[in-house]
Amino acid sequence: MVTDLKETLQSNKKKILSLWVDRTLNSYIASGFFKSSGDRFANPVGVNIREGLTRLFDLMLAGADPKEMLAPLDQVIRIRAVQEFSPSQAVAPILELKWVIRQVLGSGRNKRPPAEELDNFDCDVDRLALLAFDLYTECRELLYKNRVHEIKSGRYILTDSACASALAGNKKTGCAGVETS
Amino acid sequence: MAVVKVDKLARSVVEGPSLMTGSIPTRDWMDIPVVFKPGNYAYPTKPNILEYLDSLEGVSFPNAREWNPEDDDWKLPENWKEIIINGLAERLGKFRSLKIFMDCCVRCGACADKCHFFLGTGDPKNMPVLRAELLRSVYRQEFTKAGKILGRMAGAREMTVGVLKEWFMYAYQCTECRRCSVFCPYGIDTAEITMMLRELLHLVGCGINWALEPVANSNRTGNHMGLTPQAFKGNIDFLCEDIENLTGIHIEPSFNRKGAEVLFITPSADVFAEPGLFTCMGYLLLFEAIGLDYTWSTYASEGGNFGLFTSNEMMKKLNGKMYAEAKRLGVKWILGGECGHMWRVVHQYMDTMNGPADFLEVPKSPITGTVFENARSTKMVHISEFTADLIYHNKIKLDKSRNSHVKATFHDSCNPARAMGLLEEPRYILDHVVDNWVEMPANTIREQTFCCGSGTALNTDEIMELRMRSGLPRANAVRYVADKHAVNTLACVCAIDRATLTTLMQYWNPDVEVCGVSELVGNALVIEGEKRADLTEGLRTMVF
Ligand code: SF4
Ligand code: SF4
DSSP states (O other), X not given: OHHHHHHHHHHTHHHHHHHHHHHHHTTSTTHHHHHHOOOTTTOHXXXXXXXXXXXXXXXXXXXXXXXXXXXXXXXXXXHHTTSSOOHHHHHHHHHHHHHHHHHHXXXXXXXXXXXXXXXXXXXXXXXXXXXXXXXXXXXXXXXXXXXXXXXXXTHXXXXXXXXXXXXXXXXXXXXXXXXXX | OGGGHHHHHHHHHHHTTTTOSXXXXXXXXXXXXXXXXXXXXXXXXXXXXXXHHHTSTTOOOOOOOXXXXXXXXXXXXXXXXXXXXXXXXXXXXXXXXXXXXXXXXXXXXXXXXXXXXXXHHOOXXXXXXXXXXXXXXXXXXXXXXXXXXXXXXXXOOOOOHXXXXXXXXXXXXOOOOOHHHHHOTTOOOHHHHHHHHHHHHHHTTOOBHHHHHHHHHHHXXXXXXXXXXXXXXXXXXXXHHHHHHHHOOOOOOOBSOTTOSEEEEOOXXXXXXXXXXXXXXXXXXXXXXXXXXXXXXXXSOOOOOGGGGTOHHHHHHHHHHHHHHHHHHTOSEEEEOSOSHHHHIIIIIIHHHTOOOTTSOOOBOTTTOXXXXXXXXXXXXXXXXXXXXXXXXXXXXXXXXXXXXXXXXXXXXXXXXXXHOOOHHHHHHHHHHOSOEEOOOGGGSGGGOOOOSOTTTOOOGGGHHHHHHHTHHHHHHHHHXXXXXXXXXXXXXXXXHHHHHHHHHHHHOTTOEEXXXXXXXXXXXXXXXXXXXXXXXXXXXXXX
């Protein structure tokens, strides 16, 4: 039954989380520092990702509503959405939980849980991954909105309208207003 | 010897003390080439801007051309290598600090995890020690015996086009914030190494437009935007109209007025862009409240000095303009607004570049009689020092309840905090203008403050993602006080901060607004004769 699987997951929580966090942080070249420093202000990437994944795992075990998962998911995805990852790499850690769980449950004295129980849990993971994808897209849209907002709120308008040299189109003046296209 | 240790250091910081995962990079940092792609570099300078700058006296910006960092061929001048090596030799002779910084790093690693670019990207070349190593390795090869003989074993390497590209990438992933230098036992200032990298790159025509266009504009019309004197005056007049609508106070500021006691200079962003506008309204109200005899200048209409991010000579030229104007107008001293790097230039470089400003008087507040001894040589006083002194002597009336919509925290802007030690004055002002404000965690404020991530002309939109990741350490600390204490306002004393932290907050903490400390002063000021509407959002309230 599903409950049994959850109990098994609960008792292996430490191992699962440790592997899950490790794999996620391994996607950074400097993973060592991100993994080792526990100061949330000195190491925002490492600590937020660790905390986010931990909370997500707890919420999944508790069968929480997807809405409750948004905050911890945000903790992970908002960071990865502005780092040098492709969209798939940015959300990949969520899907990797499936692999991590099989890895941990398949080792040591653990008995591999029946396939259909795992299937159910996998569905939860898939749902979470889809949620992550929504969030990722939201973050990216926000970035572009902010870009537009910055361009609109100042410089561009002024260099194009208020600069006499720009209007005159004088190349030697150094005012590039006319060249913004 | 010590030199060889550098890649061990890179690895041990990368891998952590326990070398726990076994995912040791398979290649040495020297062997990992940089890859330019949209979003990870700022656009190169437009040729017409460079040509204009190169035509000026006293500065040199050669090799203007169209080029694209993503192309293999950067169209470098044929003798580019010779130009770079000679340029480095010249600078080693000219700046003693550079020579010392090249020689004295012991690779202790104390700085390695202190840079916000490293913390946001996890890229080892963003560790300050490796950033410096990008230049140091070439220095060793060309200027030390060990490097010449032992080459790579002594941490030395040939200057190649690949190395030059690496310089361009990482000199523009450093905001010259100097946080790393606070932790270095030898006081090595990586910001100054970045400055040298940028200067050397300019010798072969490789710079970024967002730095050089404002520089060109500042030189030509007096401010970053290229605003004409009429537009500059027009904008301030608009602000005065707004102030009158909001508070009933009528203000008629003067411009280019000879014989005024004080010349006021602030970043032009305060005059034209939100949210700086509200800070500017704060200044205008304060000066009106105390009846200060001051003038604006439409020539020295920019406090910011992007020359600092460009070259020593350019910085000197732009800084000199403020003093030339003070002299022309015959003022006694200069009052400066809330700017970041303007103060670094004034405090750390002005005196040796353009000073001492003997034609001015030692600043003395006409209201309190306080003599600003700290500004004895530069003759320039920070608005926060000036305001804190007014409050201390009870010369202005403040009503904190007018800021009851504000729950603030304070961001120490890198330059005022680390380059001039302006730590207490803004806090003292906050204590008197808002009921409620809280500090962010200790390792993210004061001397250890985290940069906004967009300083030194990196505040351009084409590198938005980069800015968001380098600003993460700052935003993360704001998030903490926003969650814990319901903070809704991030106050600061820097114009670049006001603009870039606004965007940073929109991404990381959308419920937090950004303001200047002087805006909060303006909100709280009680002025005789005022007819104030009910301003539920202070000077930001929309009244019709
Ligand atoms: S000066 Fe600031 S941005 Fe540059 S290396 Fe040091 S900490 Fe990083
Ligand atoms: S803290 Fe100073 S001495 Fe130590 S590695 Fe960094 S720059 Fe070198």
